Amino acid sequence: MRSQNRVAIALVVIAGVLMLVPMLWVLALSLKSNAALMVDTNSVFDGVFTLENYAAILGDGQVFRWIGNSLIVSLGMTAGVLALSSLAGYGFARLEFPGRNILFVIVLLGLAVPEQAVIIARHQLFSWAGWHNTYPALIIPGLAAPFGVFLMTQYFRAIPKELDEAAMLDSASRFTVFWKVLLPLTIPAQATLGIFTFLSAWNDYWWPLISATNKQMFTLTVGIASTQMNFAQTEGLGFLMAQAVFAGAPILIVYLFFQKYIVQAVAGAAGR
Amino acid sequence: MAGVTLTGVSKRFGGVAVIRNLSLDIAAREFVVFLGPSGCGKSTLLRMIAGLETVDEGEIRIGDRRVDTLPPGERGVAMVFQHYALYPHMTIRDNMAFGLRNIGTAADEIAARVEAAAQSLEIGHLLDRKPGQLSGGQRQRVAIARAIVKQPELFLFDEPLSNLDAALRVRTRLELAQLHQRLGTTMIFVTHDQVEAMTLADRIVVLNDGRVEQVGTPMDIYLRPASLFVATFVGSPTINLLPGKVSDAGGATLVTLADGTKLQTAVSMAGLAPGDTTIGLRAEHVRVAEGGAVEARARVVERLGERTLVHVELADGSPLVAEDAGISQARAGDTVRLAINAAAAHLFDADGRGHHAAG
Numbered sequence: 159m160r161s162q163n164r165v166a167i168a169l170v171v172i173a174g175v176l177m178l179v180p181m182l183w184v185l186a187l188s189l190k191s192n193a194a195l196m197v198d199t200n201s202v203f204d205g206v207f208t209l210e211n212y213a214a215i216l217g218d219g220q221v222f223r224w225i226g227n228s229l230i231v232s233l234g235m236t237a238g239v240l241a242l243s244s245l246a247g248y249g250f251a252r253l254e255f256p257g258r259n260i261l262f263v264i265v266l267l268g269l270a271v272p273e274q275a276v277i278i279a280r281h282q283l284f285s286w287a288g289w290h291n292t293y294p295a296l297i298i299p300g301l302a303a304p305f306g307v308f309l310m311t312q313y314f315r316a317i318p319k320e321l322d323e324a325a326m327l328d329s330a331s332r333f334t335v336f337w338k339v340l341l342p343l344t345i346p347a348q349a350t351l352g353i354f355t356f357l358s359a360w361n362d363y364w365w366p367l368i369s370a371t372n373k374q375m376f377t378l379t380v381g382i383a384s385t386q387m388n389f390a391q392t393e394g395l396g397f398l399m400a401q402a403v404f405a406g407a408p409i410l411i412v413y414l415f416f417q418k419y420i421v422q423a424v425a426g427a428a429g430r
Numbered sequence: 431m432a433g434v435t436l437t438g439v440s441k442r443f444g445g446v447a448v449i450r451n452l453s454l455d456i457a458a459r460e461f462v463v464f465l466g467p468s469g470c471g472k473s474t475l476l477r478m479i480a481g482l483e484t485v486d487e488g489e490i491r492i493g494d495r496r497v498d499t500l501p502p503g504e505r506g507v508a509m510v511f512q513h514y515a516l517y518p519h520m521t522i523r524d525n526m527a528f529g530l531r532n533i534g535t536a537a538d539e540i541a542a543r544v545e546a547a548a549q550s551l552e553i554g555h556l557l558d559r560k561p562g563q564l565s566g567g568q569r570q571r572v573a574i575a576r577a578i579v580k581q582p583e584l585f586l587f588d589e590p591l592s593n594l595d596a597a598l599r600v601r602t603r604l605e606l607a608q609l610h611q612r613l614g615t616t617m618i619f620v621t622h623d624q625v626e627a628m629t630l631a632d633r634i635v636v637l638n639d640g641r642v643e644q645v646g647t648p649m650d651i652y653l654r655p656a657s658l659f660v661a662t663f664v665g666s667p668t669i670n671l672l673p674g675k676v677s678d679a680g681g682a683t684l685v686t687l688a689d690g691t692k693l694q695t696a697v698s699m700a701g702l703a704p705g706d707t708t709i710g711l712r713a714e715h716v717r718v719a720e721g722g723a724v725e726a727r728a729r730v731v732e733r734l735g736e737r738t739l740v741h742v743e744l745a746d747g748s749p750l751v752a753e754d755a756g757i758s759q760a761r762a763g764d765t766v767r768l769a770i771n772a773a774a775a776h777l778f779d780a781d782g783r784g785h786h787a788a789g
Binding site for chain 2: 318320321323324325326327328329330331334338339342343
C-alpha cells in the first residue's frame with residue numbers, strides 16, 4: 159500500500175513539473191530583453207535578466223484602464239450570475255409552479271448551445287440597442303448561466319426542507335427563509351460558481367473583441383492582444399511573454415486565495 | 431394555554447387518502463401522543479396542525495381560533511422536528527432568537543428569554559456554539575429550547591427521540607415529562623414507539639390508515655384495546671392471539687381453542703355472537719406453572735432479568751408467548767405447563783372489535 163502511494167506521489171510530482179516547465183519558461187523569457195531573445199532564446203540561461211518588458215507594459219497608461227475594465231466586467235458578471243442563479247435555483251428547488259420541470263429542462267438545454275451559434279444574433283441585438291462599447295454589453299450576455307442555475311438548484315435541493323419549515327414556524331417570510339436561512343448555507347456553491355464565473359469572464363476574449371471596438375472599452379485580454387504587432391514572436395518575444403504573465407497574474411492570485419474552494423468544486427464535480 | 435379541536439379533517443396526497451374525516455378534541459394542558467405504525471398519517475396530522483400541510487376538508491382550532499387557514503408562524507405553535515432542524519450557520523443563541531426577531535420582539539426581551547430557556551435546559555454554556563459542534567443529545571435540547579423560548583400555546587413533537595441512543599432516549603423522555611409538568615402547556619407528541627407513548631401521554635390517540643382506532647389513557651389502551659389492531663400494536667411482547675369458538679355457558683362466556691382447551695372468560699356475551707372469535711392473551715396472563723392446565727413445548731427462552739419470556743407451541747402447533755419468573759428453569763425443547771388467566775382475556779369479533787371484562 160505504502161509503495162503504491164509512493165508511485166502515485168512520484169507520478170503526480172512528475173506531472174506537476176511537466177506542467178510547470180512551460181510556465182517557468184514564459185516567466186524566464188519575460189525577464190529577458192527582446193534584443194537578446196532575437197539572437198537566441200538560450201540566452202535565458204546566461205543569468206542576465208531585466209524588467210524592461212514589464213516597464214514597457216506599465217508605461218502604456220491604457221493597461222490600467224484595461225485592468226479596470228476587466229475588473230468591472232468580471233466582478234459585475236460574477237455578482238449578476240450569483241444573484242440570478244441563486245434566485246432561479248431557489249425557485250426551481252422550492253417553489254411549486256406549473257411548467258417548472260419543463261422550464262428547468264429548457265434552462266439545461268442552454269448548456270448545449272455554443273456561444274458561436276448565437277454570436278451574430280447577439281451582436282445584432284446589441285447593435286440595435288446601441289450598447290456596444292458599454293459595460294452592460296460586456297456583462298449582460300454572461301449572465302445567462304445555465305450551469306449556475308443547475309448548480310444552485312441542485313444545492314438548494316440538497317438542503318433539508320425541515321429548515322424551511324422550522325423557519326416558517328419561526329414566523330419567517332418566504333424571503334427571510336431564502337435570505338437568512340437557505341442562502342447562507344449555499345456559500346460553498348456560491349464560492350465555486352463565483353470563482354469559475356470570475357475566471358471565465360477575466361479570460362474571455364472573443365465577445366469583448368467583437369463588442370468593444372473603442373480602445374477605452376477593451377478588457378485586458380483584448381487590450382494586450384491589440385498591442386502585439388506582426389512578427390511579435392521574432393521581434394518582441396520578451397514583451398509578448400511579459401504580457402502573458404501580466405494577464406495571467408490576477409488568475410494566479412484568485413487561485414491562491416480560493417484554492418480550497420476550487421479544489422472542493424473540482425472534487426465535488428468528480429464525485430457527482 | 432389552549433386546547434386543540436379537529437373537526438372532520440381530511441388530507442389526500444394525489445389519489446391517496448392519508449387522513450380520513452378525523453375528529454378529535456385535545457384539552458388545554460393535556461399531553462397527547464399520536465401513536466401508530468409508519469404511514470398511518472400521524473406525522474401528516476401533526477404537520478396539518480402546525481400548518482406545514484394544507485387541510486383538504488374540515489377545520490382545526492387552537493383555543494377558540496380557527497387556524498387551518500393561517501400560516502404556520504401565526505398559529506402560536508412551536509415544533510421540535512425529528513432531525514432537530516437547527517439552522518447550521520447560526521449560533522445556538524441565534525437559533526433560539528430567530529423566531530422572536532421575526533416577530534419584532536425587543537432585543538432585551540429576546541436576550542432574557544433565551545437565557546431563561548437555556549438555563550432551564552442546562553445549555554447555557556452552548557449558546558455561542560454552532561449546531562455542528564454539539565452532540566445529538568445537546569442538539570435535541572437546543573431544539574426543545576428553541577421551541578420553549580417562543581412561549582407557544584401548543585408544542586408539537588415529531589418523533590424527537592428517534593435519533594437518540596437508548597440511554598439518552600430514556601433520560602430525555604423523563605425530561606420531557608418534567609417539562610410538561612413545569613410548563614403546563616398543551617403538547618402533542620408523535621411516535622411509533624409504544625413505550626414513549628405509554629410513559630409520556632395523558633391520552634394516546636392510536637392511528638391506523640388515516641383513522642383514529644382508539645383514544646384513551648395509556649392503561650385504557652393497554653387493558654381495553656378497542657380493536658385487534660390496537661391490541662397487537664400496543665404491548666410488548668405482542669399480545670397472543672388464538673382462534674377459538676365462543677359460546678354462552680350459562681351466563682359465562684366460554685372459548686374453546688383449536689386444541690380443545692376450554693377457557694372461561696370474564697367477557698360478557700352481550701354484543702358477542704356465538705361462533706368464531708379471536709382470543710387475546712397478554713404474556714403476563716399466560717404463566718409457566720407446574721400445575722398449569724395446558725401443555726406446551728418451549729421453543730425459545732428469552733431471559734430478560736426481571737422476567738423470562740418463553741415462546742411455546744401448543745399441541746395443535748399454535749405459537750404463544752408465556753411469562754415465567756426471572757430465574758426460570760425452562761429450556762428450549764422442554765415440555766412446560768401453562769396456567770392461563772382467562773379472566774383477563776380479550777375477545778375480538780369477526781370485525782376485529784374488542785370485547786373486554788367489565789370494570
